[in-house]
Structures are given as structure tokens and as C-alpha cells.
Amino acid sequence: MVFRFDFGMVKVTLTVTAALSPDLSPAGESHGDSGTRKSHAGREEQSEPLPGFHVKAINHTKDVAMKILQINSSARAENSHSTRLATTLVERLRAAQPQATLTVRDLGRTPHPMLDEAALQALFSPAEQRTPEQAARVAQDDALIAEIQAADVLVLGVPMYNFGVPAQLKNWIDAISRAQVTFRYTANGPEGLLTGKKVYIALTRGGLYRNTPNDSQTPYLKTFFGFLGMTDVQFVYAEGLAMGPEAEQDALASALSQIEQALLA
């Protein structure tokens, strides 16, 4: 008998042979023929025989190593605080899980096209009727959707630009919001289809906005990711970066300590 349990990032396959197998002792008796299981580190470990069942194998399917998707959205290719903080988050995650894989999508270096009329026409045309140009435009969005579908953990670096998120990030948000693919509407309202993912967002600002009505980013991003089914969102803030060197250093030190807290949560 094979049981499969899906705990999101960890999938467990449990192979159980009923005690009536000729090579097994009757239920409740120790028969010394322990099953084996793979530990989280992938090592083979002996398991205790279970009364009535013989556990042949417990396979923590570590071919499902954590997949991290890092999204950078600063227009700055170098010296971006938000990218640095996102990278630090990723490094800390990978230190804890060295087998984790990483995909980096840098929206500053490789900007995604905006959602203009041509893009809308391409998206709302049936696939078989799209021109080659329209198919290519839809494929660009498809690639971003595939990245996020594959990811277990998202790590975003997000500067504040003029009280909002960078246009580069907004283009990514528009690209991955696809009805019937990443969300759908039911009789009960909207349902996000990107569930079981953890999201970390490093926010950087020149001024101070956290927990004030002028922080448009936090509620917006929380609402957006929740809409797509990602409700486990942790924010890290580096604020006051334009308020002098001392304030900048304090802000970055605070952000690093928030990262440690976020990883524990």
C-alpha cells in the first residue's frame, strides 16, 4: 500500500506492507525486520517495526528540494538596497536548506513589457487565432507564470518609488495575474490558485512610512499576493535611507535583524 502526503514543500511517500505478508510476523510481534526511511538529510535510517504493519520505506521525496524565486525590482543594477536585502534573505534560506534551487528574475535588468492594448488583444485572443507576434507576447507572460508556479518560496526586493511600487514590478504583477490560471472567480468570490507558497518582501524607502496611512505598498502587496492565494507574506523594512548616513546604517541593521525574525516566523 502506498500513501502519499503532500505538505506543500515536503512530499512524503509511505510504502506499507500489510502484516499478513508471508514474510512478516503476526500483528503486534516484533519481527526485527525494520523498514528504512530517508532522513531529511537524505540518509537511510532504520525505522522501528510497527505493530501490524511492516514499513518498507518512508521516502521523504527530496527531489522536491525547495525552489526559491527571487524577484528584484530596483531600477539600479548596482548598489540597490532592496536587491541586497532580498539576496541576504535568499542566502539565509539557502544556508538552512543547501539543496534549495534559485531562480533570479531581475526586472530592472530585464524589464517586462507593460500591459498595453496590443498585449491585451494578444491575451484575449484564442490561442489558435493569435498572430506570431501575439503568441510571442503571451509567451513572455507565460514564462513568468511558470516561474512562480514552480516556486515554493518567493523573495522580493521592492523599493518605494513615488509612494508606490516600481513600474517594473507592476508589469510583473500584471503579467502573472491570469484568470483561470493564477486566480479564478467562483460563486463565492475570487479564489487564488497559487497556494502553498511563502513570500518574503524586502521594502526599501528613503523616508518613513511603516504603519502609517502613507504606506501604500504593504497593503497593496498583501492584497495582491493574497488574491493569488499567497497569504503567508513576511515584510522586512529598511526605512529612512535618505535621512543621513547614520539613519541609513540603522535602517540596514534593523532590516537584517528583521530578516532573522522573519525566517523564524
Ligand SMILES: Cc1cc2nc3c(=O)[nH]c(=O)nc-3n(C[C@H](O)[C@H](O)[C@H](O)COP(=O)(O)O)c2cc1C
Ligand atoms: C525614482 C525614485 C522615487 C522615489 N520615491 C520615493 C518615495 O516616494 N518615498 C520614499 O520614501 N523614497 C523614495 N525613493 C527612495 C528609494 O525608495 C530608496 O532610495 C530605495 O533605497 C531605493 O531602492 P534601491 O536601493 O533598491 O534602489 C525614491 C527613489 C527613486 C529613485
